[in-house]
Amino acid sequence: MKNRVVISGIGVVSPYGVGIDTFWQNISTGRTAAKLITGFDVTDYPVRFAAEITPDQFNPREYIENKKSIKTMSKATQFSVVATQAALQDARLDKENLNKERFGVTLGVGGVGAVDTQIFSEMILAAYSPEIQENMVDRENIGQIARLAMKQINPIMPLQILPNMSAAHIAILQQAQGSSYSIATACTSSSQAIGEAMRQIQRGENDVVITGGTDSMINPIGLMGFNMLGVLSRNNENYLKASRPFDSLRDGFMLGEGAAILTLEELQHCLKRKGQIYCEVIGYASSSDAFRLTDEPPDGYGSSRAMSLVLEDANLSPEHVDYINAHGTSTVMNDKTETIAIKKVFGDYAYKIPISSTKSMIGHWAAACGAVELITSVLALKHQLIPPTINYEKPDPECDLDYVPNRARPKKITHLLSNSFGFGGQNACLVIKKF
Amino acid sequence: MPEWPENKIFENIKSILSDALEVEPEIVTPGSLVIDELGAESIDILDISFRIEKTFNLDLSNQSFSIDSKDIPKGKKASEIFTVQMIVDFVKSKLEEAKASA
Numbered sequence: 458m459k460n461r462v463v464i465s466g467i468g469v470v471s472p473y474g475v476g477i478d479t480f481w482q483n484i485s486t487g488r489t490a491a492k493l494i495t496g497f498d499v500t501d502y503p504v505r506f507a508a509e510i511t512p513d514q515f516n517p518r519e520y521i522e523n524k525k526s527i528k529t530m531s532k533a534t535q536f537s538v539v540a541t542q543a544a545l546q547d548a549r550l551d552k553e554n555l556n557k558e559r560f561g562v563t564l565g566v567g568g569v570g571a572v573d574t575q576i577f578s579e580m581i582l583a584a585y586s587p588e589i590q591e592n593m594v595d596r597e598n599i600g601q602i603a604r605l606a607m608k609q610i611n612p613i614m615p616l617q618i619l620p621n622m623s624a625a626h627i628a629i630l631q632q633a634q635g636s637s638y639s640i641a642t643a644c645t646s647s648s649q650a651i652g653e654a655m656r657q658i659q660r661g662e663n664d665v666v667i668t669g670g671t672d673s674m675i676n677p678i679g680l681m682g683f684n685m686l687g688v689l690s691r692n693n694e695n696y697l698k699a700s701r702p703f704d705s706l707r708d709g710f711m712l713g714e715g716a717a718i719l720t721l722e723e724l725q726h727c728l729k730r731k732g733q734i735y736c737e738v739i740g741y742a743s744s745s746d747a748f749r750l751t752d753e754p755p756d757g758y759g760s761s762r763a764m765s766l767v768l769e770d771a772n773l774s775p776e777h778v779d780y781i782n783a784h785g786t787s788t789v790m791n792d793k794t795e796t797i798a799i800k801k802v803f804g805d806y807a808y809k810i811p812i813s814s815t816k817s818m819i820g821h822w823a824a825a826c827g828a829v830e831l832i833t834s835v836l837a838l839k840h841q842l843i844p845p846t847i848n849y850e851k852p853d854p855e856c857d858l859d860y861v862p863n864r865a866r867p868k869k870i871t872h873l874l875s876n877s878f879g880f881g882g883q884n885a886c887l888v889i890k891k892f
Numbered sequence: 893m894p895e896w897p898e899n900k901i902f903e904n905i906k907s908i909l910s911d912a913l914e915v916e917p918e919i920v921t922p923g924s925l926v927i928d929e930l931g932a933e934s935i936d937i938l939d940i941s942f943r944i945e946k947t948f949n950l951d952l953s954n955q956s957f958s959i960d961s962k963d964i965p966k967g968k969k970a971s972e973i974f975t976v977q978m979i980v981d982f983v984k985s986k987l988e989e990a991k992a993s994a
Contacts, residue, residue, distance in 0.1 A: 524914035529935060608951075612938040 459659040461724035463892060464735045466548025467832050468540040470515055471715045472508040472819060475539060477547070481836045483818070485865050487847045490819050491697050491711060497677055504689045506696035507675045508713035508820035510536070523630065529616045530626060533567060536716035537623040537671035538630060544718040545631065547733075550665060552632065554730045561635030561663040562624045563654040565647025565670030567824040583609030623671050635663045641824065643879035644784075645743075646670055647717070648827030648887055652741030654721045664726045669828035671716035683712060686751060688788055698848045700821075702785035702814035703792045703860045705853035710786045713820025717828035719835070735835045740771025740874075740888030751880050753790060757798030760784075760876065760884045764802040767874065767886035775803045778810055778888075779870040780843050782834045783860075784878045785814020786821055795876065796856045811868060813861040817847040827877035831887055834873045838891055842867050896948065896987050902980050908943045909976065912936055920976060927971035940979070950986050957982040 469476065472490035473483045483490065490508040499505040517527050517535040520542065530538065545551070583606040592605055616622060621639040628637050636657065640650045647670025654668035674683065683689050690709035692699035700711040727734060744766065746759035753760070768775060784795055792814075800807045815833050822829055837843055842865050849862035871891045878884045902922065910917040913930050926932045932940070937957075945952050957979055959970045 525912075525931065525936070527914075528912075528939070608945075611942045613935055613942075616935065 460661055462655045462658045462721055462738045463724050463727050464719050464738060464835055464889070465722040465727050465732045466544040466546075466550060466720035467735065467835060468543025468545075468547060468718045469715065469829065469832055470510065470536040470540045471717075471829065472510050472514070472713055474514045475520070476543065477832075477836070480832075481840070484815060484833060484836070484844045485840065485842055487845045487863060487865060488818065489697050489700070489847060490713065491699065493696065494675065494680075496675060499680070502680060502684070503691050504680060504684050505693050506699065507680070507711060509675050510714055515539070526626065526630070529613050529622075531617040531622070531673070533671045533673040533714075533716070534617070534623040534626055536673065536714070537564065537669075537718065538626050540669070540671070540716035540718040541627045541631065541667055544667065544669075544720050548720040548722070549732060550720060550722075556664060557632045557634045559635050559662075559664040560631075560633040561637060561654070561657060561666045562628050562633050563636075563638040563640070563650045563657065563666055563668045564624045564627070565650035565824050565828060566620045566623055566639045566641055567646070567672040567674065627667055631667065633667060635666070642883040643881055644821070644823055644826050645877045645879035645883035645885045646824040646827070648831070648875065648877035648885035649743055649883070651719065651721070651738070651828060651831060651887055652743060652885060655738045655741050658721055658723045664723050666721045667718060668721055669716065669718040669832075670822075670825035672822055672824040673714040674823050675712050675714045680712065688751075688786075690787065700787045700817050701848035701850070702783070702787040702817050702846050703796070703853060703856040704849050705851045707787045707789060707792065707853075709788050710816060711820035713816070713822045715819075715822055715825060715829060717822075717825055717832045719828065719832065734892045736838050736889045737892050738887065739890045740767040740773070741886070742766030742770050743883065743885045746882030746884065748882050750882070753794040753878070753882075755794065755797075757794045757801065759882060760795060760878055761798035761801040763884035763886045764798065764874070764876070767888050768802070771872070771888040771890070773872060773888065775806050777872045778803070778874050779868065780834070780837060780873045781810055781812040782830045782837070782873065782875040783812050783814045784826075784876045785812075785816055785846065787814070787816060791878070792853075793855050795878070796858055799858065807858055809859070811843050811859050811861045811866060813844055813846045815844050815846075817845075817849070827875065827885065827887070830877070831875050831889070834875050834889060838870050838873055838889060841870055843870070896984075898980070898984065901983055901987075902976075904947050905944070905976065905979055905983065908940060908947060912939045912943060922975065922977040922980065924976045925971065926974050926976060926979065930976075944979075944983060948983055948987060950983070950990060952986065
């Protein structure tokens with residue numbers, strides 16, 4: 458008999474600011490978090506907007522008690538540490554009601570996303586400093602450049618880059634001495650992290666797991682990379698409406714950033730301590746397209762199989778699903794293929810399910826998108842209100858389902874499915890249920 | 893090569909320690925224990941060495957201030973005798989070496 462798993466706390470650092478209340482207030486009223494990027498000079502960039510977290514919205518020194526630890530944290534790690542504090546506070550979980558050896562961390566993390574602007578600029582500047590230029594014998598010799606740059610870079614820098622550092626900081630600060638995992642499967646990372654956290658509790662390995670994800674790709678390298686792959690919207694003139702999933706004028710996604718953290722808890726553990734229960738996590742499934750790095754198979758066989766498997770895992774028939782929080786990136790390919798995959802799994806019923814993409818408002822948080830979208834789903838369930846897909850103006854004949862255009866919709870929701878797909882072809886789906 | 897009077901060395905190290913360890917400058921005295929009182933861990937020692945290299949224009953080439961085990965009194969741990977003054981003395985000796993070889 459598997460243990461049952463509930464969500465007992467949520468926390469978010471988002472481009473609306475810190476906290477769940479401001480997040481839901483904006484999401485449920487269809488307000489975009491799009492901004493012109495101010496964190497670095499974007500003058501020459503083809504893309505100059507994103508759902509950025511600005512310094513006036515988030516100052517780590519305001520939230521992180523151990524000030525000394527901040528210097529070893531990338532921006533993504535700072536977000537995750539603060540979102541974790543909020544989630545634990547929300548769940549009212551502390552040292553008193555936790556067995557720290559059965560208290561784990563499983564996070565979805567980015568790759569280069571862990572490297573923020575400052576670290577990269579320091580490395581580049583170091584490589585071009587007079588000391589290095591003078592001593593450099595061979596410009597092609599990367600080993601030599603690294604050896605010389607080493608003297609210019611603070612030795613704490615490598616610790617900011619390691620992908621497991623967010624989970625490590627969280628474990629240290631919260632004394633979570635159970636298992637710790639970091640999952641890096643691009644935009645599927647945090648959905649898989651939540652799914653794997655659920656499995657750990659089902660199997661009885663942990664009582665409570667801090668899970669979710671964090672990423673911060675709004676930096677020169679991240680923006681350059683996504684832009685070079687041709688996946689970002691370049692609608693600078695009308696950036697407030699650039700992210701428009703399922704709309705026929707969509708031309709790519711808007712980058713977003715942040716951390717979304719949930720506490721997953723074994724049901725009896727939560728009941729015993731009289732903790733709050735947002736909902737139950739009843740299904741998780743994952744699959745791989747094994748097709749191409751950045752293309753999805755046109756018939757969506759990988760993503761549809763993940764959706765079929767998650768229904769099986771949750772022991773639900775398609776008609777039980779009351780809302781789908783789509784991956785819905787606002788790229789031409791994703792939204793079309795996701796629509797095909799949903800139809801493949803849900804048949805005629807696909808036309809009756811409200812589907813929305815909150816990326817229309819908060820952008821694409823890369824490794825953290827699945828987690829923030831699950832939190833959105835948790836709140837939709839709590840408030841019995843489906844957040845909209847904003848900027849939906851001109852229907853695309855190839856995307857012909859109900860995308861809850863522009864306005865939130867009240868609805869009786871019991872079961873809810875969240876999709877995440879990533880570069881590399883990984884697919885993950887989660888199902889939550891009203892408790 | 894600039895001259896470094898001892899009080900200047902101490903003042904600079906005080907601000908390095910205060911920045912690296914996020915402690916109030918007032919609590920950094922020559923007698924403060926770097927690990928036990930000011931809260932340094934391994935990574936901070938690397939950070940402090942790096943800041944010392946930059947501030948005093950020294951090349952420590954990965955040789956950090958360390959305490960020889962034979963200098964640790966019986967029954968004591970290194971963290972119980974590692975003071976700010978030891979860093980000051982270390983920097984002073986490195987500055988003198990650099991001056992001699994210049």
